[in-house]
Amino acid sequence: MSAKKPNGRLQLRKKPQQERSIQRLDAIMEAAVELIAQGGVSALKMTDLAARAGVPIGSLYQFFAERAAVVRALHDRHTERVESGARRVFSTVTTLAEAEALMGDAVDTFFTTFRDDPVYLPVWLAALSDPDLQRLNTDHQARLTGMLCDIFRPLLPEDSKVDLETRVMLFVYLTGAVVRRAMIEDDQKARCILDEWKRSIRGTMFTA
Amino acid sequence: MSAKKPNGRLQLRKKPQQERSIQRLDAIMEAAVELIAQGGVSALKMTDLAARAGVPIGSLYQFFAERAAVVRALHDRHTERVESGARRVFSTVTTLAEAEALMGDAVDTFFTTFRDDPVYLPVWLAALSDPDLQRLNTDHQARLTGMLCDIFRPLLPEDSKVDLETRVMLFVYLTGAVVRRAMIEDDQKARCILDEWKRSIRGTMFTA
Numbered sequence: 001m002s003a004k005k006p007n008g009r010l011q012l013r014k015k016p017q018q019e020r021s022i023q024r025l026d027a028i029m030e031a032a033v034e035l036i037a038q039g040g041v042s043a044l045k046m047t048d049l050a051a052r053a054g055v056p057i058g059s060l061y062q063f064f065a066e067r068a069a070v071v072r073a074l075h076d077r078h079t080e081r082v083e084s085g086a087r088r089v090f091s092t093v094t095t096l097a098e099a100e101a102l103m104g105d106a107v108d109t110f111f112t113t114f115r116d117d118p119v120y121l122p123v124w125l126a127a128l129s130d131p132d133l134q135r136l137n138t139d140h141q142a143r144l145t146g147m148l149c150d151i152f153r154p155l156l157p158e159d160s161k162v163d164l165e166t167r168v169m170l171f172v173y174l175t176g177a178v179v180r181r182a183m184i185e186d187d188q189k190a191r192c193i194l195d196e197w198k199r200s201i202r203g204t205m206f207t208a
Numbered sequence: 209m210s211a212k213k214p215n216g217r218l219q220l221r222k223k224p225q226q227e228r229s230i231q232r233l234d235a236i237m238e239a240a241v242e243l244i245a246q247g248g249v250s251a252l253k254m255t256d257l258a259a260r261a262g263v264p265i266g267s268l269y270q271f272f273a274e275r276a277a278v279v280r281a282l283h284d285r286h287t288e289r290v291e292s293g294a295r296r297v298f299s300t301v302t303t304l305a306e307a308e309a310l311m312g313d314a315v316d317t318f319f320t321t322f323r324d325d326p327v328y329l330p331v332w333l334a335a336l337s338d339p340d341l342q343r344l345n346t347d348h349q350a351r352l353t354g355m356l357c358d359i360f361r362p363l364l365p366e367d368s369k370v371d372l373e374t375r376v377m378l379f380v381y382l383t384g385a386v387v388r389r390a391m392i393e394d395d396q397k398a399r400c401i402l403d404e405w406k407r408s409i410r411g412t413m414f415t416a
Contacts, residue, residue, distance in 0.1 A: 125337065128333060128337070129336070163403075166397075166400045166401055170386065170401065173385070173389055174382055174386070177382060178378065178382070181378075181381055189374075193377075195371075196378055197378065200412060
């Protein structure tokens with residue numbers, strides 16, 4: 001997605017071209033999800049991963065230099081899903097009222113998309129403990145903020161005093177925090193949390 | 209603070225009674241702050257900690273069973289400071305308007321208290337990666353939420369439909385997230401972030 005490559009050690013080492021290679025990478029990713037869902041990120045071993053995926057260990061290392069690179073690949077899947085979803089939903093927005101309503105909807109969509117994903121939370125937590133992975137997360141939030149600001153800014157009155165950049169960044173950042181908090185609660189409490197967060201957005205996103 | 213002891217492995221093993229023992233624990237905590245400020249939590253070694261504190265390694269283990277227990281002690285310092293500060297500030301509140309204004313002030317106080325503390329962020333991040341430490345953090349937020357709700361509830365109209373518990377929990381939880389986000393920015397950007405967050409609180413905390 002980004003042209004820069006600031007995370008060499010976490011980069012996919014080769015892009016699969018041939019059919020067999022593509023299938024192997026798919027098998028590795030699927031096995032990684034299963035192993036992390038079972039035992040968390042810290043228990044993920046490269047040898048176990050190769051065995052579970054049914055690929056030679058050398059083949060695994062052709063793709064990933066280390067475990068954190070596997071975590072990165074899973075992390076990228078999540079952030080790309082969020083960014084492409086946001087682009088699809090917000091690109092046709094024509095009024096601020098519509099934008100604000102869609103931001104409320106996005107909170108629910110984010111929650112329902114990842115609530116039943118057994119690796120979303122473990123991968124997100126693991127990303128916090130690795131500085132390179134942390135940067136991927138900050139970059140993701142910055143891209144999402146930039147994309148939304150580009151869409152919303154032309155809709156604001158020209159003399160608007162709203163600090164759109166900061167406000168949208170906080171929406172992006174805190175919606176992630178709220179949704180992750182809701183995920184560890186039962187359904188009823190989760191609903192209360194999401195509703196309160198949506199309430200705090202309503203009627204306030206674009207007002208001075 | 210709590211009567212339960214859910215975190216045996218992270219508990220302080222003995223409470224220092226004698227003067228020499230108290231001094232040793234102080235020296236250990238001071239040395240831990242210095243070492244974490246220099247190299248982060250992951251680089252903290254029990255042997256280095258004993259050496260830096262000038263105490264025998266056996267004496268260190270009399271207090272702390274493992275590194276995570278040292279991290280817990282530092283984490284407790286932070287949360288106790290927040291809780292006692294909140295108790296002091298909010299205990300005399302008599303109106304909801306006053307409460308809301310003080311919540312805005314509390315955002316700034318939290319930031320200025322910990323911005324220059326070189327171990328606040330590393331300890332907080334380390335706590336996320338240990339399930340027992342994570343629970344300490346959730347417990348802290350629950351205590352703070354409970355304390356504030358006890359103070360605010362009598363001030364609400366009897367027929368209020370406000371989900372006070374969820375709203376205050378989100379304030380506590382998200383203020384932490386906002387302040388930690390502001391801490392990694394320069395002063396000007398940090399100010400924008402805190403101001404936007406305070407704006408979103410203003411006039412909305414206790415309204416339906």
